[in-house]
Amino acid sequence: MTSLEPVRLVGGTGSPYTQKMVALLRYRRIPYAITWGQPETTCAALCVKVPKPTFMPTFFFEEGGELTAHCDSTPIIRRLEGEHAGRSVLPRDPALAFIDYLIEDFADEWCTKYMFHYRWHLAADADNAGTKLPLSMDVSMPQEQFQQFKDYISQRQIERLWVVGSNEETAPIIDASYRRFLAAMEAHLANQPFMLGRRPGAGDFGLFGQLSQLVGFDPTPREIAHAVAPRTVGWVDRMPDGSG
Template structure:
């Protein structure tokens, strides 16, 4: 088909799982190309300038990178089956949940992949990147070396022997039970159709936590309704229902959202402050480094050091911009909910030094 998109990704890739699910739900015609080492060398790096997947090639031969940015573009192009609610509370909560899935559930996804018994499955999957046509035992050998690079990122996220008990308690006794009860009552986060929040959760909950053997068994045991939601999100012909009436936010999500504002949002605010400080201290530099030192993440009663990832500035900026775009009447509708959830004060955070994406890199907004 002349108007078909091309998705460069992989089954093991967290963010590919997010975008693939979105393309299926939107019924956007596409073909998927596995991102082997050759595809990285010949297509992904030359066309995008970075080494991240997924990448989406448009029918006009444009190459798009970053799932949130890609979805922004496609929502404008494909108006049907919108995933962005048109009421203020649902739109904001959907965006908050997308960021949480992209940024915070990454901890559980990376921990359960690399610190639980998912081998040789994972090594074979990584080996396929380098040697897609070789026997499994050879892929395992090569994949172990490739996977070591990704496993090396685990401590940088704050996943250490000190924090692992708290991460497992958070995921197994908070995230999964809450979502299981929610999905027993609702098909998706906000009712009968998926929102951007659903796709944010889909990346980690599918590509790592459902597909990987150890965490997949755990999800099916603890949270069968979450497993069913993952399978529903992967359907190629999902029905397009309706979000809940009257801009309702299900109370089954309140505990999840409240804990986000206690533990996750302070980390995002600190990232924003660190990023803005770096830009003020380096006025001559346009591109931001990916890492900006360390700060502290709090999970339950445990504190641990983790890397300050500058890209989180862009993610948080999007949320604050959305809230800032609301009229007085829309804020009057949203603010009582934010106050109940413990997020009203943090939503007033001002972004003094803005960032943007340019050629798939994070740069100061307005810089030449």
Template sequence: MTAYRLFGAETSPYSLKVRSFLTYKGIDFDWIARSQATEEEFQSFARVPTVPLLVSPNRAPNQDSTDILSCVENDHAEPSSVPDDPACAVLALILEDYADEWLNKVMFLKRWGQKPDREAAADRTMEQLFDGKLPRAKKKTRDQIIKRMRDRLPLVGVEKKNEKTLNTSFERFATLLNKHLEHNLFIFGGRPSVADFALAGQFSQMLIDETPGAWLRENTPFVTAWCEFMDAPKAGAPFKPLEELKETLLPIFKGEITQTYLPWASANLAAAQDKQDRTSVKIEKKAFEQVTQHYAATSFKSVQKAVRRLNENEALSSFLDEAGAKDFFEPSKN
């Protein structure tokens, strides 16, 4: 038994985010697929019923993928996942939160919002839960899984009136990222950052699902290749400074992050602070409404603090200003 043990699922983007990170760090760990056979052990460590769950030698069990990456980075500094340019390091945190809290909505929509993807996803979930031995009542179990997951769609913001916004966001972001990765091995240069691990975790799930997977392979070959490489990434060169990345990185922020995620994240945080049950915001002149997500509010608050700590960094300030994103991080905001 190794000192690090990671409970996870192949169907969980956050599990793959952490597994890929541990692999990159060269940490010896046991991958424990959550199933009926491992449930008792999982419950002995878990505080919430979700994966990933990392058991570490010198820290308490952790189920927050963002915090896991931060703690592991502190304990194992090399190879680094923190860009040398402080502005890039903060932009990586913004993209990580975008992946975890916004792109995840798209992943849920693509997987559980349509046929045939949801049936295939339910079959994979069954195989995971029952260690590859499908139950006799296969159709009944599949239908139960589909119902349970479809009931969760509104909780992550996948409501019927939001679907067009999410689909447009997905195709635009994937296209912009593909252009950026055509010229860069990873998002911030020659080695991966937390942004790579978080985004690849979501995209790798969509590549598994038939409908989004076919679209990605046809339209975004560099994203597809990058996702495959992110399963066990290796540093290929140093990080790049922001100036060398700006030509294709700025359009990602200006064309997508500022248009969708930042308005929603800011409105969601305000709703959480005001103890509102629902969040309502205009995204590209269309109403986007959903249940207020309190974890996402806390996460975005942390990102705001990281940006504000660097408020005297001219490169970051200029980049956010050009992207139309600066106002979302002003001290007067939230």
């Protein structure tokens, strides 16, 4: 079954999972309509129950005649495979499908530690994120509201660094892991353009989501990537729109 109605979602430019899913929708040529903003606000406007927990992006699907909200990207990818034909991102071979799933899970669950650590552990990166994230929601936000939003989100996220295991003791370990990951990406991309061959799988989009922030949003990991992983930087530049 292929639906002609655009898939509706809400997310943020600084959200790696939003970037993951928008790139996937473009690659699969699935019509979509995205709202840049907070999921809770959009859910309230649509009179939809807010999912628990709530993440970006949040998708909206019709179920039993009612609009429902969903925000776990991995099962959403599988759902879209059933609802939209063509340009699948799930390998047919069971062994390759399992490897693709592991790559996606590695991106979603481990690479996000790199992203969150670099974004909020160092003062310069935290100031960058605290400035850009509110303005990505509303570039015309009044200055007083912007400052309140910046202070709130910065404090909230810095206080949550423990969730990804980021602290002074683990910082060198996370940094070393990120550099090993970039080295592996460089070696791999020297031989083929995607993780499992000549076309992207769900794992590619998972990696792209995190790297879109590490290479393009946050200063410290961006500087590292540009210094040691030029192929990866080029790959990230190409991944947002593979619709052609």
